[in-house]
Structures are given as C-alpha cells and as structure tokens.
Amino acid sequence: MGSMPDPLDTDGPAGGLTVGQVSARLDVTVRALHHWDEIGLARPSLRTSGGYRLYTAADLERLHRVVVYRELGLGLDRIRAVLDDGAADVSGALRAQRAQVAERIARLRRLGDGLDRMIEAHERGPLLTAEQQAEVFGPRWDPELTGGARAAYGDTPQWQQYAERSAGRGPEEWRAVTEAVTGFERALGEAMDAGVAPGSPEAGRLAARHRAVFGSAYFPLTRRMQVCLGRRFEAEPGFAAHYDAVRPGLAAWFRRVVDADARAHGIDPDTATWE
Structure with a gap:
C-alpha cells in the first residue's frame, strides 16, 4: 500500500x-x-x-x-x-486473511508452474529429457520427429490439444501411451503378415483402431487428417523408418489401408486436406 x-x-x-x-x-x-x-x-x-x-x-x-x-x-x-x-477479534480476522492470502499465493505459484509447463509443451512436445525419451519411447525413437511435427502442425488446434496433454504427462503416463501405440503397431505388422487387404472389413477396423489409439494418445483424428498422416508416414524418412522397423514396407501398406478406408467413406485421398 x-x-x-x-x-x-x-x-x-x-x-x-x-x-x-x-x-x-x-x-x-x-x-x-x-x-x-x-x-x-x-x-x-x-x-x-x-x-x-x-x-x-x-x-x-x-x-x-x-x-x-x-x-x-x-x-x-x-x-x-x-x-x-x-x-x-481484529488480530484473528487479520490472521485468517493472511492464511487466505498465503493459499492464494500458493495457487498462483501452481498456476505459474502449470503455465510454464504448457508453454514448454507447446514449444517442444513431451516434457521429458533425452534419456527419459529413450527409456519411454525405445532406442529407435528419434526426438527430431516431434520437431518436424511441430513445424508442420504447430499452428493448428490439434497441436494445441497435444501440447495441453503433454503438459500433464510424466514418464509413467507417456509409458502407457507408448504401450498402446506399440500394441497397435504390432497388430498392424501381424495384419500385414496375414495378408489383410486394404479395403477389406478387417483393414477398415484397423484404420478405425488407429484413429482411436492416436486420438487417445495425441488429439482427435478425422479420416482426412488420417490420410494426411498416412502420406507423411510413407514419405518422410523418419516416420517410414519407424514403421518399416516394425515390418519392412509397413508404412506404404498402412497408407494404402488408410486411403482405402477414406474412399469407402466418400473421401478422395488424393485431395484430402488437414481438416
């Protein structure tokens, strides 16, 4: 005062x-x-x-x-x-007010810490050290993939959703996400080995499962957005190497699965945009 x-x-x-x-x-x-x-x-x-x-x-x-x-x-x-x-009791009233002020300060500090995490998550994705990323995501994980994703989608609402989720996740939460994604990728490889044909009902279920797993891990995914991701998975060396390490040719096969599912729902994969 x-x-x-x-x-x-x-x-x-x-x-x-x-x-x-x-x-x-x-x-x-x-x-x-x-x-x-x-x-x-x-x-x-x-x-x-x-x-x-x-x-x-x-x-x-x-x-x-x-x-x-x-x-x-x-x-x-x-x-x-x-x-x-x-x-x-004036002193008692002031002491009670002092306690409320202290609690308000603590809440503001927690809010400030949360804002710092949110800012950092918006700028770089998972709030994990390089060692934690290697432990959680596996030795083949390339941290540069996140940087590429941010360059491509950093101005979109979807990246904002991803950053908000990332801000609240520690190693254990990311480990659960990784297990879900890895389980799906394993199912993709098994389906490819079994000769599941793009456009078949089983392939359509795989495309739907991918949207569900991806949506739970990162942000909600439409079929058009899934088509755009499929292109990136096949075309970009980092993504292609990740999927092809699960099964050789998996990135290209999965793109065909996604494209066939999009066509079955009236979407032209050749002209689909991020929406």
Missing part, C-alpha cells in the same frame, strides 16, 4: 470534504463512496445547505480504515464487523 494523506486533515468547506475531494484524497472511486454510504459502512456526517455530503475528520478516519482493510482483502461485511463490534 502506498502512503496516504493524513485523513484528519480536513480543509474542505464547512470543516468537511466533499465526495470528490475524498475520492481524490483516498484514491477511492466516487461510486464506491456512494455504495459505502448506501450500505451504512462509511457515511458522511455533514451536509451543506444545498444537500451535498461532507465528510468530517472522524468520517475520514473510518474511511481510511475501510480502505486499508479492503486492500488487505477483507470483505465489506467483515470490515463492518471489525469497525463496529468492540469485541471483534
């Missing part, structure tokens, strides 16, 4: 100060002064012959205390009790 003028210095007309003068002196809005007058918290004791309110030295002393307690965070009802109840 800044320093305040002496509340007892009343040099206004007729030994009192007008609402405007008090407003300027105590840095309180005229509206607040009128409200406190209406509810009986701090009323001017005098009026001019024209009916204008005038605050005496005693009125200003009370107003000064109201302002101090309000800046400390006390509600108006609590302020009234402190000022009007001679038996009120």
Whole structure:
C-alpha cells in the first residue's frame, strides 16, 4: 500500500470534504463512496445547505480504515464487523486473511508452474529429457520427429490439444501411451503378415483402431487428417523408418489401408486436406 494523506486533515468547506475531494484524497472511486454510504459502512456526517455530503475528520478516519482493510482483502461485511463490534477479534480476522492470502499465493505459484509447463509443451512436445525419451519411447525413437511435427502442425488446434496433454504427462503416463501405440503397431505388422487387404472389413477396423489409439494418445483424428498422416508416414524418412522397423514396407501398406478406408467413406485421398 502506498502512503496516504493524513485523513484528519480536513480543509474542505464547512470543516468537511466533499465526495470528490475524498475520492481524490483516498484514491477511492466516487461510486464506491456512494455504495459505502448506501450500505451504512462509511457515511458522511455533514451536509451543506444545498444537500451535498461532507465528510468530517472522524468520517475520514473510518474511511481510511475501510480502505486499508479492503486492500488487505477483507470483505465489506467483515470490515463492518471489525469497525463496529468492540469485541471483534481484529488480530484473528487479520490472521485468517493472511492464511487466505498465503493459499492464494500458493495457487498462483501452481498456476505459474502449470503455465510454464504448457508453454514448454507447446514449444517442444513431451516434457521429458533425452534419456527419459529413450527409456519411454525405445532406442529407435528419434526426438527430431516431434520437431518436424511441430513445424508442420504447430499452428493448428490439434497441436494445441497435444501440447495441453503433454503438459500433464510424466514418464509413467507417456509409458502407457507408448504401450498402446506399440500394441497397435504390432497388430498392424501381424495384419500385414496375414495378408489383410486394404479395403477389406478387417483393414477398415484397423484404420478405425488407429484413429482411436492416436486420438487417445495425441488429439482427435478425422479420416482426412488420417490420410494426411498416412502420406507423411510413407514419405518422410523418419516416420517410414519407424514403421518399416516394425515390418519392412509397413508404412506404404498402412497408407494404402488408410486411403482405402477414406474412399469407402466418400473421401478422395488424393485431395484430402488437414481438416
């Protein structure tokens, strides 16, 4: 709180100060002064012959205390009790307010930490060290894949959803995500080995399972978005190497599965866009 003028210095007309003068002196809005007058918290004791309110030295002393307690965070009802109840435990009221302030500070610090994590997740994806990423995602994991994904999709709502999820995940949560994704990739390889044909009902179920797993791990995935991912999986060396390490040719086969599923639902994979 800044320093305040002496509340007892009343040099206004007729030994009192007008609402405007008090407003300027105590840095309180005229509206607040009128409200406190209406509810009986701090009323001017005098009026001019024209009916204008005038605050005496005693009125200003009370107003000064109201302002101090309000800046400390006390509600108006609590302020009234402190000022009007001679038996009120002022120290107890202030201690209770101090405890509330401390809790508010702690909440703001937690909020600040959360915002820091969110910012970092938006900028780089999983909030894991290189060692943690290798442990969670496996030795074949290429951290540059996340950077490439951010370059491609960093301005999209989907990346924002991914970042928000990433901000709340530690190694154990990412390990669960990895297990779900790895289980799906293993099922893809087994389906390819079994000769599942793109466009077949079983292949369509695989495409649907991919959207479900991906959506749970990263962000909701439409069929058109899935087609765009399929292109990247086949065309980009990092993604292609990841899938082909599961089964040689898996990236290209999975793209055909996705494209066939899109066609079956009226989507031309050659013109599909990220939407």
